[in-house]
Amino acid sequence: MEQALPGRCVFCLAPMPGKHPWCETCFTELPWNLPACPVCAEPQPGAETGRRCGHCLRRPPQFDRARVPLRYEAEMAGLVQRFKFDASPRAGRVLLELLVAGLSPADRRWPEALVPVPLHPRRARERGFDQARWLATRLGRYLGCPSVLAQRTRDTRTQRGLDRGERRSNLRGAFRISAGLPRRVVLVDDVMTTGATLDALAVACRQAGVEEVQAWAVARTPADRH
Structure with a gap:
């Protein structure tokens, strides 16, 4: 781009x-993500609006629903890559505005706290940039709600090349939250692939006493590109 x-x-x-x-x-x-599964936001070309995908019918995630306005393809893929790997603040600002544009007024009022998907400290040092924390901090300022940081307890192997089940196993028990959390929280990431990472973080939030969890990301990877 x-x-x-x-x-x-x-x-x-x-x-x-x-x-x-x-x-x-x-x-x-x-590439707006419509129609999509109302629970995990997986793109569902040709499906009825509001219809749950097969994965959510068989094994619902630990978050209640997802808000992911765009698909990770075309212009969006280039924009995310510039933000994630080049730490482009310009790309980050555009992604943040697109995420906000895809939220309804009710969505914007819903969260009581934001929880960004954490990088392991070693990877954060290597990259020098934590894209989910960057997004959550600025989104929190816009929404007027705090960010609460989770810890990544294990330096898991990369998710690339793993199928949905392998991704879940790879991330089992990978997150911990020691700070107090309110009743409603939103998990924040830049891209949602299968949802396994956000699902594992939602488990940690539930264990910390959270009653309602949503997952928000800017873009969702279509199933044929996992």
Whole structure:
């Protein structure tokens, strides 16, 4: 993706008359995640709106529902990669605005705290950047609610190349939360692939006494790209 210039659309570089970092045409043509499973937000092309996917019918996740407005493909993939691996603040701001744009007013009022998906300290040192914490901190300022940090207790092997069951096993018991949590929390990440990481973090939240958990991410990876 091209580097955006000030006052120009981050996607096509056209002049921007509005307050957002995109033009209306590019915003409309983004890969919006509709329809999607209302529980885990897995894309469901051709399915009825509001229909649960087969995975959630067989084994519901520990979070109650997910809010993931876009699919991880096309322009979104490039934007996420610039944010995650190049630590681009410009890309991060665009992703944050897109996440907020995909939330309803009721969604925005719902959380009492945000819990970003934590990196293991070794990986955080190596990368020098924690993308989920970056998003959660700024989202919390916008929503007016605090962020609570979880700990990653094990440096799990990469999730790449693992199927859904292997991802769950890899992350079992990988998170701990020692700080007190309110009744309703939102888990925050940049990309949701199978949902295994957010599911494992939701387990830690439930063990810490949380009653209701939602998972929010900017983009969801389609099932055929896991």
